[in-house]
Amino acid sequence: MPNIYLDNAATTRIDERALEAMLPFLRENFGNASAKYYEMGKIARRAVLKARQQVSALINAVKPEDEDRVNELVFTACATESNNWVIKTVPLIDPEKNHIITSSIEHHSVLETCEFMVKNHGAQLTVLYVDQYGQVSPDDLRDAMRPNTGLVSIMTANNEVGTIQPVKELARIAHDGGALFHTDAVQAAGKIKIDVQDWDVDFLSLSGHKFHAPKGVGALYIRKGTRLRPFMSGGGQEGGRRAGTLNVAGIVGMGEAAEIAVGKIEELDPRLRAMTEKLWKGISASVPKVHRNGHPDNRLPNILNVRFEGAEGEAILLRLDMFGIQVASGSACSTGDITPSHVLMAMGIPQEDVHGSIRFSLSRDTTDEDIEKTLEILPAQVQLIRDMSVTWNG
Amino acid sequence: MPNIYLDNAATTRIDERALEAMLPFLRENFGNASAKYYEMGKIARRAVLKARQQVSALINAVKPEDEDRVNELVFTACATESNNWVIKTVPLIDPEKNHIITSSIEHHSVLETCEFMVKNHGAQLTVLYVDQYGQVSPDDLRDAMRPNTGLVSIMTANNEVGTIQPVKELARIAHDGGALFHTDAVQAAGKIKIDVQDWDVDFLSLSGHKFHAPKGVGALYIRKGTRLRPFMSGGGQEGGRRAGTLNVAGIVGMGEAAEIAVGKIEELDPRLRAMTEKLWKGISASVPKVHRNGHPDNRLPNILNVRFEGAEGEAILLRLDMFGIQVASGSACSTGDITPSHVLMAMGIPQEDVHGSIRFSLSRDTTDEDIEKTLEILPAQVQLIRDMSVTWNG
Numbered sequence: 001m002p003n004i005y006l007d008n009a010a011t012t013r014i015d016e017r018a019l020e021a022m023l024p025f026l027r028e029n030f031g032n033a034s035a036k037y038y039e040m041g042k043i044a045r046r047a048v049l050k051a052r053q054q055v056s057a058l059i060n061a062v063k064p065e066d067e068d069r070v071n072e073l074v075f076t077a078c079a080t081e082s083n084n085w086v087i088k089t090v091p092l093i094d095p096e097k098n099h100i101i102t103s104s105i106e107h108h109s110v111l112e113t114c115e116f117m118v119k120n121h122g123a124q125l126t127v128l129y130v131d132q133y134g135q136v137s138p139d140d141l142r143d144a145m146r147p148n149t150g151l152v153s154i155m156t157a158n159n160e161v162g163t164i165q166p167v168k169e170l171a172r173i174a175h176d177g178g179a180l181f182h183t184d185a186v187q188a189a190g191k192i193k194i195d196v197q198d199w200d201v202d203f204l205s206l207s208g209h210k211f212h213a214p215k216g217v218g219a220l221y222i223r224k225g226t227r228l229r230p231f232m233s234g235g236g237q238e239g240g241r242r243a244g245t246l247n248v249a250g251i252v253g254m255g256e257a258a259e260i261a262v263g264k265i266e267e268l269d270p271r272l273r274a275m276t277e278k279l280w281k282g283i284s285a286s287v288p289k290v291h292r293n294g295h296p297d298n299r300l301p302n303i304l305n306v307r308f309e310g311a312e313g314e315a316i317l318l319r320l321d322m323f324g325i326q327v328a329s330g331s332a333c334s335t336g337d338i339t340p341s342h343v344l345m346a347m348g349i350p351q352e353d354v355h356g357s358i359r360f361s362l363s364r365d366t367t368d369e370d371i372e373k374t375l376e377i378l379p380a381q382v383q384l385i386r387d388m389s390v391t392w393n394g
Numbered sequence: 395m396p397n398i399y400l401d402n403a404a405t406t407r408i409d410e411r412a413l414e415a416m417l418p419f420l421r422e423n424f425g426n427a428s429a430k431y432y433e434m435g436k437i438a439r440r441a442v443l444k445a446r447q448q449v450s451a452l453i454n455a456v457k458p459e460d461e462d463r464v465n466e467l468v469f470t471a472c473a474t475e476s477n478n479w480v481i482k483t484v485p486l487i488d489p490e491k492n493h494i495i496t497s498s499i500e501h502h503s504v505l506e507t508c509e510f511m512v513k514n515h516g517a518q519l520t521v522l523y524v525d526q527y528g529q530v531s532p533d534d535l536r537d538a539m540r541p542n543t544g545l546v547s548i549m550t551a552n553n554e555v556g557t558i559q560p561v562k563e564l565a566r567i568a569h570d571g572g573a574l575f576h577t578d579a580v581q582a583a584g585k586i587k588i589d590v591q592d593w594d595v596d597f598l599s600l601s602g603h604k605f606h607a608p609k610g611v612g613a614l615y616i617r618k619g620t621r622l623r624p625f626m627s628g629g630g631q632e633g634g635r636r637a638g639t640l641n642v643a644g645i646v647g648m649g650e651a652a653e654i655a656v657g658k659i660e661e662l663d664p665r666l667r668a669m670t671e672k673l674w675k676g677i678s679a680s681v682p683k684v685h686r687n688g689h690p691d692n693r694l695p696n697i698l699n700v701r702f703e704g705a706e707g708e709a710i711l712l713r714l715d716m717f718g719i720q721v722a723s724g725s726a727c728s729t730g731d732i733t734p735s736h737v738l739m740a741m742g743i744p745q746e747d748v749h750g751s752i753r754f755s756l757s758r759d760t761t762d763e764d765i766e767k768t769l770e771i772l773p774a775q776v777q778l779i780r781d782m783s784v785t786w787n788g
Contacts, residue, residue: 005434007426007429007432010426010428010429011424011425011426011639012424013421013422013424014420014421014424019420019421022420026408026413026416026608027407027408027413028407030405030406030407030408031405031720032401032404032405034404035401035404035720035722037708037711037712037715037723038401038711038714038715038720038721039715039718039720040399040720041720076471077470077471077472077475077610077638077641078471078638078639078641079638080626080628080629080637080638080639081471081626081638083628084625084626084627084628084637088627092514107628107629108627108628108629108630108637109626109627109628109629109637109638110628112627112628112637113627113628115627116624116627120486120623207639209639214420214641214643215639215640215641215642215643215644216471216610216611216641216643216644217610229514230510231478232474232475232478232503233478233482233502233503233506233507233509233510234474234477234478234501234502234503234504234506234507235474235502235503236502243474243478243502243503243506244471244472244473244474244475244503245405245472245474245601245603245609246609247471247472247608247609247610247644248609249608249609249610250609250610250641250644314431317431317432318431320432321431321432321433324433326425326429326432326433326434326435327432328429329431
């Protein structure tokens with residue numbers, strides 16, 4: 001049976017070189033990076049500095065030059081922490097600036113955190129609609145800005161359909177209105193070029209495991225000079241910005257994976273784009289009544305989201321799994337939850353079609369053979385599910 | 395040159411068996427544990443369940459029986475997160491119960507988080523004094539309880555001097571006064587028996603890397619039926635209690651390390667105790683004007699804290715490092731900070747002696763030879779530092 005993993009937007013395989021870089025820190029070099037005065041601590045500190053430089057390069061942040069300065073990049077446990085950090089602390093700085101603007105297609109760790117701030121801290125919230133492709137309109141943001149808007153949080157690219165947002169323009173509008181701008185760049189990292197300086201964002205969230213680093217490590221870019229309260233209080237780690245013993249091995253893995261990723265984006269983009277196009281063409285040629293969700297061009301190269309009329313997404317998942325093909329329906333982050341995807345709903349897709357949507361997400365590990373095998377197996381499985389359906393009348 | 399690592403209270407070496415258990419999840423079994431519908435996700439889910447059972451056993455929590463229930467144990471990124479979670483959310487549940495009681499010898503991630511709640515959320519705070527051994531008095535807690543006390547947080551055992559607190563009695567007093575009880579058991583785990591049911595605590599924080607699991611993974615015990623708001627909002631992971639993609643490999647490592655630790659406590663206790671006693675006897679016999687910090691008996695078996703009159707702790711650290719001996723002064727968590735240890739200050743030790751205090755912390759990796767080598771090298775180094783000191787008149 002083949003093992004075809006097409007759920008790379010949920011998580012990716014650790015790059016073998018990143019793992020090799022990590023192993024000494026899981027074995028002999030196990031020192032605490034807070035220990036300044038002995039050799040094993042110093043080894044850990046140097047490794048963290050190198051990783052911070054590598055991840056800074058991935059997003060064009062200012063690189064730190066010594067172990068005592070984090071500069072613009074703080075390591076966290078995951079992007080959920082990075083997103084919670086910004087959204088749960090920025091609106092508390094100034095009660096006169098407690099209006100948050102976000103979009104209806106954000107990840108749960110942004111949307112639910114915004115709602116948490118409304119419910120528990122009296123924040124005000126505007127959730128921007130998106131168009132049929134999942135795009136936020138800069139005009140809508142301009143119209144939503146108020147004198148008390150303190151924070152705008154719009155993702156770089158969507159995790160379910162891959163649509164890319166006009167982040168640079170949105171950041172400018174936020175700044176013009178006196179607000180800080182945050183973007184969740186989890187899915188974009190390693191897929192498209194990220195440039196915090198050109199985009200002029202204040203905060204940007206990253207997750208290692210989406211670009212072939214291990215799970216359990218993320219980062220938050222904080223533009224130099226930007227005020228931000230700690231989210232995790234305690235020891236003075238990370239220049240006093242984020243307490244907690246540093247996950248040295250995870251950080252080293254994230255650094256190495258960032259360096260590998262940044263060098264591959266240009267070569268990888270056309271290859272992934274060709275594979276997702278091939279997959280879409282193959283599906284649409286062999287399966288009737290299918291539609292593509294998300295923007296056809298202005299999208300991440302590795303995500304294809306397809307809705308199959310008259311077929312439950314979960315049924316497709318289960319059938320494909322029997323053939324070793326691993327894909328997702330809705331957001332794989334939501335613990336196998338079968339409530340319809342809020343992203344597809346926000347794009348105006350009818351609920352019954354949302355349930356029939358499948359996300360295929362590729363990575364540099366994906367081969368042409370994976371795509372071909374999927375195209376061999378998928379059409380008959382969809383047909384089988386439709387044949388069993390009492391509502392399908394295709 | 396020997397490599398003698400005596401800073402195991404800062405972090406420990408990953409047990410090779412724990413690492414072996416992790417490796418498949420850093421390689422081929424890299425699935426997201428939220429993916430319920432395909433094989434690789436299911437493999438991850440089963441592994442997390444097993445680890446949750448293993449860590450639950452370490453503290454005698456009720457073991458979960460299926461992948462969909464966390465029962466009493468939620469995985470976090472570190473104990474700093476666990477401590478922040480409890481202290482930053484419990485006092486917000488009921489504004490009539492926003493008085494927190496803690497002790498003066500807590501870890502920074504408890505003390506600074508309590509202070510954060512005072513500064514930012516109008517919480518009230520009582521910090522209990524400790525005696526010369528670093529012990530909290532149950533009578534003091536009883537006296538400090540107020541009608542609006544909502545949370546009492548007292549550590550199980552101290553990270554700098556190892557003194558053990560009467561947690562069971564303290565929890566009872568907190569409950570009698572209508573407050574919830576939290577204990578930071580980071581240093582105690584794997585060193586002494588922890589029994590959340592017998593102790594009747596509501597929350598207990600754990601960190602993997604203090605008992606030979608990797609860095610980047612911790613846990614929070616939450617007694618069944620206890621209300622607790624999420625600290626990390628987002629996806630529905632961990633039964634909706636803690637969002638963020640699960641660090642499967644780290645969790646597996648923590649589980650395996652917990653299972654190894656729980657089976658070794660009885661055998662390990664006398665061995666560690668004998669080694670710390672041998673070290674103390676050797677130091678006090680060969681170095682004049684030394685004192686032991688912390689309780690001589692009611693303590694963790696692996697920590698010995700010694701103050702050397704007329705010698706700077708940092709100078710001792712640097713000299714010992716030249717001979718491959720790695721120890722700590724004050725709390726190693728505080729990024730090489732040279733402000734005097736708040737724990738030793740709280741015990742009434744004069745500031746100049748606090749600066750001359752060294753923590754030796756052992757683990758099951760420590761050998762008798764490590765102790766003998768340390769005793770060969772240390773006395774001459776202390777003498778050398780004292781000889782260079784302008785204030786030493788020993």
